[in-house]
Amino acid sequence: MGKAKLLLAEDDDLLAALLNFRLKKGGYEVTHSSDGKQVKEFLSQTMPDIIVSDIMMPYFSGIELISYVRKELNSNVPIIIISSAGNEENVLNAFELGANDFISKPVNPTELLVRVGRELNKN
Amino acid sequence: MKPKDLLSQLTDFEKKLTEFSFNKLNADEAEFLKCSFLSFKANLLEIMSLEKSSDPQFVRGKKCRSQNSEKYALGENWFIADSYIKIYDEVIDHHESYDTLLKSLNIEPAMKSQLYTSTLFENTTSTATVEKQILNLQLLLDDECTGEIELLEELLFIYERNALEFIGMAKLHIQNENYAELAFVAHKIKTGLAMLDTNDLHSIILQIEQVCITDKDPKHLQFLCDCFAQEYPIVKETLKLAFDKLKNTNDL
Known part of the structure; x- marks a missing residue:
């Protein structure tokens, strides 16, 4: 069985570098996109097994991403949202649009690995 | 005299x-x-x-x-x-x-105290600060980077790049009175500042983000951005010294 494909949409390079490293080490094939345009382009070509996305991103927010995946691409791919503290309204909005889980910043990479694994096992 | x-x-x-x-x-x-x-x-x-x-x-x-x-x-x-x-x-x-x-300007008491005692602008890094930063980096290395010193080095490189990018972008956004963008670049950098436990810079960034949302006072924002630009080289030097010491210790 091949590695699970994971799309990491995060514009904070520092956090992305850390998560990219830990997720790859955790056995995932990671594609990193730092803005919404790249994410949209990637998703139009291929659908990953799971998406981990920040809410606040340039051009195309995490909220718009969920809406795009669920409504336009009609996909049930698991989506985990990364959110800053104090962004509860957006998190609720994300769940309403179809996000499967969320993790708040500062992100603990070990916790993220557990959540990613759990979502993939559900499917 | x-x-x-x-x-x-x-x-x-x-x-x-x-x-x-x-x-x-x-x-x-x-x-x-x-x-x-x-x-x-x-x-x-x-x-x-x-x-x-x-x-x-x-x-x-x-x-x-x-x-x-x-x-x-x-x-x-x-x-x-x-x-x-x-x-x-x-x-x-x-x-x-x-x-x-x-x-x-609603400067936080701790920061105001620093202004009065002039430590914020003191261009030196104390041994205690470096030692504290070594402990922080060691924790980051062990917990988040799973002992990979190259990853920690990469994170520090990105941290520096982001800070410099922020200083440049902040100047531009204040000039253009684009407070939404200033809030966005401040938001983008704050996770990294917190991750490396650089609390003084993190505190300034939180205030910048807050002012961009609330009163949007350009003088206040300029003051806070100046504080960031003044404080950053000291933090950078501390991180560099701490990382070099940590690397030497890990090489032994």
Whole structure:
């Protein structure tokens, strides 16, 4: 069985570098996109097994991403949202649009690995 | 210092004070005002001590107006003291304006204290700070980077790049009065600042983000961005020293 494909949409390079490293080490094939345009382009070509996305991103927010995946691409791919503290309204909005889980910043990479694994096992 | 020299220094100082504008207040100017005030006060007290004045009201300054100067036992130099007192009163008034300004800007108490004691602008890194940062980096290395020193090095490289990018972008966004974008770049950098436990910079960024959302005061934002730009090189140096020591320890 091949590695699970994971799309990491995060514009904070520092956090992305850390998560990219830990997720790859955790056995995932990671594609990193730092803005919404790249994410949209990637998703139009291929659908990953799971998406981990920040809410606040340039051009195309995490909220718009969920809406795009669920409504336009009609996909049930698991989506985990990364959110800053104090962004509860957006998190609720994300769940309403179809996000499967969320993790708040500062992100603990070990916790993220557990959540990613759990979502993939559900499917 | 001779009275004549002091008077000459005071004349220069008075000129600078007159030119000082709170509309253009930035961290450097505020620091200059504070340093000038302390220097002036020290000189005044010194000359007072030479003149053997023992009246405690004199040293309080604010209550000491020029028309009362003859009360003090300053001998034939009373006319020089008269000038000192006038300027001293002015300095105190300016200093109080500065204090009021800082209060109006909602500067956090800890940061304000740093401004007054001048440590924020002190261009040195203390051993204790470096040692504390070594512990922080060690934790980051063990917990998040799973012991991979190259990853930690990469994170530090990205951290520096992001900080410099922020300084440049902040300047541009303030010029263009684009506070939404300024809030966005501040938001983008704050996770990294917290991750590396650089709390002073993180605190400044949180304030910038808050002001961008609330009152959008360009002077306040400029002040905070100046604080960030002043503090960053010190933090960078501390991180570099801490990382080098940590790397050496791990290489052993």
